[in-house]
Amino acid sequence: MGYIDSHAHLCCKDFENEFDQLFDKFKESNIERVMIVCCDKSDLLKALKHQGTNDKFDIAYGFHPSDINKINDNDIDELEQYLSNNKIVALGEIGLDYYWDKENIDKQKEYFIKQIKLANKLDLPMIIHSRDAALDTYDILKEYDKNGKGIIHCYSSSYQMAQMFIKLGYLISLAGPVTFKNALVPKDVAKNIDLKNLLIETDSPYLTPHPNRGKRNDSSNVVYIAQMIAELKEIDVLEVMEQTTKNYYDLFNTKK
Numbered sequence: 709m710g711y712i713d714s715h716a717h718l719c720c721k722d723f724e725n726e727f728d729q730l731f732d733k734f735k736e737s738n739i740e741r742v743m744i745v746c747c748d749k750s751d752l753l754k755a756l757k758h759q760g761t762n763d764k765f766d767i768a769y770g771f772h773p774s775d776i777n778k779i780n781d782n783d784i785d786e787l788e789q790y791l792s793n794n795k796i797v798a799l800g801e802i803g804l805d806y807y808w809d810k811e812n813i814d815k816q817k818e819y820f821i822k823q824i825k826l827a828n829k830l831d832l833p834m835i836i837h838s839r840d841a842a843l844d845t846y847d848i849l850k851e852y853d854k855n856g857k858g859i860i861h862c863y864s865s866s867y868q869m870a871q872m873f874i875k876l877g878y879l880i881s882l883a884g885p886v887t888f889k890n891a892l893v894p895k896d897v898a899k900n901i902d903l904k905n906l907l908i909e910t911d912s913p914y915l916t917p918h919p920n921r922g923k924r925n926d927s928s929n930v931v932y933i934a935q936m937i938a939e940l941k942e943i944d945v946l947e948v949m950e951q952t953t954k955n956y957y958d959l960f961n962t963k964k
């Protein structure tokens with residue numbers, strides 16, 4: 709058994725033409741599987757192309773809240789076509805981001821809800837992006853999500869809020885910030901949350917964890933997230949690996 713990176717943008721432009729080398733590197737770092745999150749059609753087409761020769765990753769596709777100004781209802785129809793006709797195991801990342809965009813909150817909510825309805829219809833887990841918008845994200849999921857399965861990715865809110873998302877059926881995924889020295893809130897979440905509700909991720913190429921900050925991030929760094937969680941919980945890192953990997957397969961059912 710190995711580590712699973714539950715969120716990485718390996719088909720984005722930062723990783724142009726490196727796909728096979730990356731997976732060679734991941735094998736050496738005991739990375740068993742990666743969820744490749746595609747935020748646009750060009751990412752998606754690249755990921756689908758690699759599905760023929762590499763079975764070490766899964767695909768998620770959906771419209772990120774920061775791209776919502778470019779999206780209309782035709783894109784939602786097309787999203788449905790792609791999700792229905794390909795091996796795509798999650799709808800995401802979708803959600804709300806009030807950190808980067810405060811001017812289009814209504815449109816963000818509108819397209820978040822449209823994509824939730826699509827996930828309900830297709831019975832797909834969702835990968836949720838929520839930044840400075842935890843309560844609105846919670847309220848919308850509570851009202852519209854009928855499936856109650858998915859991930860709150862790169863979780864950055866409080867332990868109390870995490871418990872609320874867990875009650876809705878969600879897993880909490882921790883990323884690089886949990887390794888940052890003064891990131892007290894993610895550390896508190898990591899320490900107190902039950903391991904059976906946790907996933908680990910890199911969000912590559914962003915958010916490189918300590919001790920590699922300043923370098924480009926890739927999925928091999930997910931080991932540092934697991935190590936920090938193990939340290940905070942005072943347990944063996946292998947326990948973190950085994951349980952987070954099990955949590956991932958219980959949600960997505962993609963174990964070979």
Ligand SMILES: [Zn+2]
Binds near residue numbers: 715745
């Ligand atoms: Zn992401």
